[in-house]
Amino acid sequence: MVNRDSLTGAALCGFGMMILGGSVSLSRLVLDYPILTGQALRYALAAVLLAALLRLFPRLGGTVPASRPTGRELALLAAVALMGLALFNTLLLTALDHADAAVVGTVVGAAPLGLALAGPLLRGARPAARLVTAAGVVVVGTALVHGAGAADGVGLAAALGTLVCEVSFSLLAAAVLPRLGAVRVSAYSCALAVPMLVVAALATGEWARLRMPTATEALILLYLAVMMTVVAFLAWFTGLRLLGVERAGMFTGLVPAATLTVAALQDQALPGLTQTAGVLVVVAGLVWGAAGGRTPAPAAPEPISAPPRSLSGAEA
Template sequence: MALSPTLSGGLRAAVAMTVLGCSTGVTALLGSYPLPGGQAVRYTLAAAVLLPLARRTGRLRPRLTGRELGLLLALAATGLFAFNVLMVQALRHTDPAVVGSVIGCTPLLMGVLGPVLAGRRPEARLLAAAAVVVAGAAVVQGFGSGDAVGFLCALGTLVCEAAFSLLAVPLLPRLGAVRVSAYSTALAVPMFALTALVADGSAALRVPTGGELLALLYLGAVLTCGAFLLWYGALGRLGPERAGLFGGLIPVSAALSGALLGSGVLHPGELAGSVLVGAGVCLGLTGRRPAPPTAAHTTTPASRTVEPVR
């Protein structure tokens, strides 16, 4: 029996955000590896998988328009490059709990910006659901201390997290999830490579240890390839405001995986926050689906507990 678009999209979004949250322990293995060089390797591995997938039906079609190329460059620069750079800077200046709490506001931000960019009024039910999810994520993550620089970097990371989805929305109808993932990933490689050369020079790369190699393979193949495809597939089925609700699963899955792996202890507050996140997601998914973007906003259709890096 075929799944409904809501159920299919919900499953994709849930798995994608769970994979992202569970990558917390994996990214910790790269703590001593050069950041720009490691990210360049990670996205190179992902592009080596995604680009052949995009070519499997022949040449890479349809050809990109100037607007699409601009959106893809903006997506790679914000949702991939700036997201990782700002995340590291935020964690150097403030507690991970503060960073996680700020990023936990992603569902609310997407609930407002998603419909506004599509020329619609934000739906009250979805805003209420997003507020419940944000509250639950904040309870799971907790609160910590830090300075103004760390908080500003965390806000920048929040904007980049939303841009990763919102910039992809007008691209998905014509290009599809595979091409958007492949192109944005490939465009991120020179951004990180150039930064690595400028920042670290000859020390930009080194032979990874066994644990670091496994971490790079996980981040490149499982997270960047698998989760990207699942997430963009969910965006096409649910829309940004409803898909954004699943961002609350990031701190939840990070806390649960930490407890299962023995790197953390599950507290009653985390369980209560998980229940709030689940309630908010259910509230948002049971409402009326927002209308799809109008022709003016799309092209013609064709045929983290430490937050993880994306």
């Protein structure tokens, strides 16, 4: 029987992934702006907003609001920032430069299956057959939505690296969420990602092209900071804590479905039959997984013996 926490977690994870997927087309409007610099600005603004939220509502900070992250927790948060934000964006851009978006989306779309397998294995448990099957169904649906495309070796390697970052993002975050809470994990992750992206921008020479964003670019970066980072991160991390990584991971399959829906509305054109079928397959996988018994207990704040964006990174 599905309990209240399961329903709340499912709604939050679904909401976060719908924001992420629906923001992909908007992200294209800032492609002419230096990418790494833009991401650094986005996460810096998000970190300030999240810090203000913690200041105003300290009880949102976790089970022990007054405490600071321990050294081990800071290391895990830095890993979340590196894998889920900074490195994810770098590998994603590299993949898109050497492969069609359809190929990258299909590879990264395997994240639900990766989380369904890796989550329990890292806890020393056996993956639930029903969840693995449901995650596999979601992956198939994601592949149908994205379609086929071409890629070279660099593109495939970068896409696989992006997939690893996507899975690691949730697995690492799950280890610190129980004690620190969604707001604090989001705030520290965003703040720690900023210097990483600044270093990457300097190393690649991107800052030689630094300029003021146009009015449109500034508005899009503001939207990405508020909605796609603050709101989507809080929804995802809260849902992740309630559902556990295996069940929450399946909702990453909603990203291409949301992207397809928004693109259809913007272009005023109906999606193809195969893409529509893919969305239905994703929904079927989510329903199958959600009906699979009790939600696993949230990750305890012990060592990770025990994570969008998705093509926009996260998360973009």
